[in-house]
Amino acid sequence: MEMREPETWPLERLLSEDLGVTAVWTTPSVQGRTAARLCFPHRTPFTELEPGTRTLIVVGGGTLIDQAKVWRRERAPSVRLIAIASLWGSGAEASPVAVTNEGGRKVIHLDPAYVPDVRVSWPELAESVSPLRARRACGDAWSHALEGFLSPLATEELRGELATLLSSMLELPIGNDTRWFEASIAACRLQAQSSVGLVHGIAHTLEGPLAAAQPEFGWGHATLCSTFLWPVLSLDTTLSPKTENLFREHGLHFVRILNAARSLFEDEAYDRALPLLEQHWNAVLRDPCTRTNSVLIRPGHLDHFRRRAFAA
Amino acid sequence: MEGNRSKFRELLLDVFLLDPSEFRWDLTRSQIDTWDSLGTVSLAVGIQDVFGHHLTPAEATGLASVEDILEVLRRKGVAFGDA
Numbered sequence: 001m002e003m004r005e006p007e008t009w010p011l012e013r014l015l016s017e018d019l020g021v022t023a024v025w026t027t028p029s030v031q032g033r034t035a036a037r038l039c040f041p042h043r044t045p046f047t048e049l050e051p052g053t054r055t056l057i058v059v060g061g062g063t064l065i066d067q068a069k070v071w072r073r074e075r076a077p078s079v080r081l082i083a084i085a086s087l088w089g090s091g092a093e094a095s096p097v098a099v100t101n102e103g104g105r106k107v108i109h110l111d112p113a114y115v116p117d118v119r120v121s122w123p124e125l126a127e128s129v130s131p132l133r134a135r136r137a138c139g140d141a142w143s144h145a146l147e148g149f150l151s152p153l154a155t156e157e158l159r160g161e162l163a164t165l166l167s168s169m170l171e172l173p174i175g176n177d178t179r180w181f182e183a184s185i186a187a188c189r190l191q192a193q194s195s196v197g198l199v200h201g202i203a204h205t206l207e208g209p210l211a212a213a214q215p216e217f218g219w220g221h222a223t224l225c226s227t228f229l230w231p232v233l234s235l236d237t238t239l240s241p242k243t244e245n246l247f248r249e250h251g252l253h254f255v256r257i258l259n260a261a262r263s264l265f266e267d268e269a270y271d272r273a274l275p276l277l278e279q280h281w282n283a284v285l286r287d288p289c290t291r292t293n294s295v296l297i298r299p300g301h302l303d304h305f306r307r308r309a310f311a312a
Numbered sequence: 313m314e315g316n317r318s319k320f321r322e323l324l325l326d327v328f329l330l331d332p333s334e335f336r337w338d339l340t341r342s343q344i345d346t347w348d349s350l351g352t353v354s355l356a357v358g359i360q361d362v363f364g365h366h367l368t369p370a371e372a373t374g375l376a377s378v379e380d381i382l383e384v385l386r387r388k389g390v391a392f393g394d395a
Contacts, residue, residue, distance in 0.1 A: 152357050195353075240361050285329060291350040296358035298326040 003189070004112045006083070006094050006119045011037070014082065014120045020054030025068060027060035030086045030125055034059050046071055049079065057082045058116075059125070062090025062140075062221070066098040069114040083116035086125045088180035089137030089222050091144065091188025093119040099204070099221075106204035108288065110192065119185075123178035134176040139226025139264040141184040143199045145169060146229065146257070148191030150236065150246060150294035155194075162190050163250035170256055174263050198232045198297050199225055201290030205283045209276050217272060227269040230261040234310030239295045246294075277305055317392045319362055320385070324378065327351065327358045340377040355381070363390055 009017075015037070025045040026034045035042055038057065043049070045064065049056065056079050058068040065083050069092070072081045083093035092098070093116060098109040126134070148154060149162040165186050172179055203224035210219040236243045237258075247254040277284070281302045284290055290297050304310070325335060328346045341347045347355075352375070356367045359381075365388045375381055382392060 152353055242360075282329075286346070288350050291354045294357070296323075296327065296354060296361050299329075 003193075004096065004115045005189075006116045009082075009118055009120045011120055011122045014038075014057075014118075019057075019080075019082075021050060021052045022055040022057060023049050023053055024057045024059065025064065026058075027064050027086060030059055033125065049076060053079055055080045055082060057084065057120075059084040059122075060086050062092040062099075065090070065092040065116075066114075067100060069098045069116065070100055070109060073111070073113050077113075080118070081116040082118040082120060084120045084122050084125070085181065085184075087129055087133065087137050088126065088178070088184040089140030091141070091184040091186075094185040095188040095192055097188065097192045101208065104208045106207065121181065123181060126176065126178060126181075129176060131175055133222075135174055135264065136220075136222040136226045137184070138172075138174045138180060139229055140222040141180060141187045142169065142260060142264065143203075143225035143229050144184070144187035144191040144196065146233065146261070147196040147199055147289075147294075148187065148194045149250075150243060151191075151194035151197065151292060152294060153194040153292060158190060158193050159246070159250055162187075163252055165190065166252055166257065170253075170260060174260070195292035196289045197293035198235070198284075198290050199228050201284050201287035201293070201297075202228045202232070202277065204289060205280050205287050206273060206276050209280060210273060213276065214272060217269070223266070223269055224273070226264040227266045227273060230258070230265045231270070231305055231308075231310045233258060233261050235297075235301060235304045236293070236295050238304070238309070239301075243294060274305065278302065316363075316390055320382070320392065323358050323362050324355075324381075327355045337378055341375070359385070363388075365390070 022040040023043045024034060024038055024040045025043060031042065040057065046067070056068065056072060058065055058081065065085065068081065072079060085093040096110055096112050096115050098114045100107050100109065145162055145166050149159055149166060165183065169183050172183060203221050206224060207219060207221055244254050247257060285297060285299060321335060324330065325332060328344050328351055352372050356372045360366055363385060365385065367384065371384055375384065386392065
């Protein structure tokens with residue numbers, strides 16, 4: 001697939017550029033700050049743009065940016081899309097992947113046309129993020145990088161690039177550090193050239209049911225990725241020596257990787273998610289991401305999660 | 313060798329998410345709705361996990377039946393007890 005990257009602008013350039021008729025879509029959590037800095041009309045996301053609109057600025061998390069990428073491609077392909085991530089993790093602001101929720105089912109779209117034209121770096125938006133959200137966002141990036149690296153569809157060249165990225169991620173603290181923006185973009189861009197695996201199969205299957213069953217908990221993609229990365233990596237390692245071999249062949253210290261995954265694990269989230277994992281296991285097995293896991297995931301492997309075999 | 317045949321059958325049941333009652337040795341790709349491109353990836357991963365043999369992309373995409381998979385594995389030295 002042709003790889004296209006968005007231009008990267010600092011916020012100052014966005015503020016000084018002639019953008020023509022412009023609309024801004026934001027998530028509520030950052031609307032106050034965007035309204036204070038961006039002197040363009042803020043519109044309700046996914047409503048029709050004013051005639052003559054040349055630029056759409058989207059500020060938010062991966063979900064809003066992905067939806068905007070799909071909306072722009074289908075509804076306003078001539079409009080320039082400028083993406084500003086309010087938090088790292090998804091890498092959506094620079095990626096040809098767009099994940100949408102269609103009737104409760106996560107659908108993965110992959111097309112260079114989804115890449116925004118410009119991404120703007122505005123790291124201050126993430127300064128007020130809670131430590132828990134920051135950590136979960138790191139889990140999102142770790143899941144992309146690790147599953148992309150282990151994917152059976154990854155070439156050796158791609159694994160080499162992902163190994164370099166993983167090494168640099170090991171040096172970053174799990175938590176609020178704006179260097180995660182660039183790491184997340186790289187993880188998403190590289191993963192888009194191979195595939196993801198069981199962590200994403202679980203996240204895509206359970207996100208809707210968990211959000212419906214436990215709305216008070218704040219379930220989202222990043223929470224599920226963070227919580228299941230360690231259990232899944234442990235399962236992959238148990239099932240086949242190739243997982244550890246791949247890390248070794250690329251100069252990665254497996255124990256450090258496993259410890260990073262372990263540090264993202266959330267006990268309470270796991271306990272809350274497990275009954276729904278049992279209930280939806282057949283759907284997890286059929287998820288396209290699960291089917292490109294690095295080792296074959298079988299019906300009986302649910303027992304690994306039930307017994308918490310990874311924590312033994 | 314009979315063990316290999318049994319392992320192979322279990323593998324296909326899990327790769328293609330088949331009920332044991334659905335399995336037949338003469339199944340073709342068109343009769344298995346989960347044998348799409350992702351099913352082919354999953355099959356290649358499973359064969360490597362279970363039999364330790366790597367399928368080339370040409371081998372994997374050229375498979376059109378259960379018998380084809382058996383034949384590829386026989387060529388790689390896996391014995392199924394069927395002379």
